[in-house]
Amino acid sequence: MTSAALAPRATRPKRILGAGQKIRVLIVDDSVVVRRLITHALKDDDELEVVGSASTAASALQKIQLLKPDLLTLDINMPGMSGLELLPILRERHPDIRAVMVSTLTAHGASSTLNALTLGASDYVSKPSGDASLAPALATLQAELVPKIKQLFRFPSETRSSSLMEPSAPAVTTAPPARVSSSTQRRIEHQVLAVGVSTGGPTALATFLAGFPSDFPLPIVIVQHMPPVFTRLLADRLRALTGFNVVEATAGMVLEPAKAIVAPGDYHMRVRRAGTQVNVTLDQEPQECSCRPSVDVLFRSVRQVFGATAIGTVLTGMGQDGLRGAEELKRGGAYMIVQDEASSVVWGMPGAVAQAGFADEVLDLSLIPTAIMKRTGR
Secondary structure, X not given: OOOHHHOOOOOOOOEEOOOOOOEEEEEEXXXXXXXXXXXXXXXXXXXXXXXXXXXXXXXXXXXXXXXXXXXXXXXXXXXXXXXXXXXXXXXXXXXXXXXXXXXXXOHHHHHHHHHHHHHOOOEEXXXXXXXXXXXXXXXXXXXXXXXXXXXXXXXXXXXXXXXXXOOOOOOOOOOOOOOOOHHHHHHOOOOEEEEEEOOOHXXXXXXXXXXXXXXXXXXXXXXXXXXXXXXXXXXXXXHHHHXXXXXXXXXXXXXXXXXEEEOOOXXXXXXXXXXXXXXXXXEOOOOEOOEOOOHHHHHHHHHHHHHHHEEEEEOXXXXXXXXXXXXXXXXOOOEEEEEOXXXXXXXXXXHHHHHOOOOOEXXXXXXXXXXXXXXXXX
């Protein structure tokens, strides 16, 4: 399926900062309370500098000229021009400036945030609720926002990852994962595709799923790091955009070919065999890698049920969720494909898997569906 709505926006590489340079942040929000809260959340970090604030989008455009920010924290609903209306202008006039949306955890806020990500926002954080006490709200905002800003930039102390040639020996394990020879791999009849993704995921998943035919022979299980409400809307949106059968998981849902099941926010999703069927289970056991749902949790269960007949894929995302799960899949003989750095919004999750030596292929996002189809003999 081809559509302008599915055309991936050009992935912008991390902005490389000079020695001693800080990330310059402009706060755009019509609430003075939120502006002050974000300022306090960022002011103590030595690598960030709040250069100003604006209460409207029009004011933000004027201040961008004067203050030269690297990033905006951007409210969606503001008087006059909205944050959604500002994003295309920002992309056209100031393509190097990143935007992180500050969104409410409501159905309307979730829908608007997904629109913002499609329009070019890099990421989002949850807006503190009005009844939250100051100290916890500040701590939560700081814990969410600071790393999401920093993930979009490269500091001089960071070494740029080189293009991957041959996978290196795993540096995070005491024993290498089980390897299956290429000739054996070709004879495997794959039975499931398991996907982990985070930052940049909604756009990446639209491109990814659009690359499969409606009669794709495998069930797909997906962990996308998102809060409740967001994941249901994401599944609905992906189904509408791609024509692929995408649903949010419910307990006991059966895995079926050409059906993509997205883990609901705040629930781990696992697969379990029940007679001749495989279904999903949901639970709220402790977070792993500070995530629930967690890619590691899903991948471990996929190895237990499917072993070498699984294909694992890790797409763009911050952090290392999926690394341990990928290790488990490889020990079980599964085939692992990860997105490359150039096409990723953030190469944290796929990069961790690739650099540990657990990736059989490291590919541009647009090429991954074709590689998977070849593995299925199509």
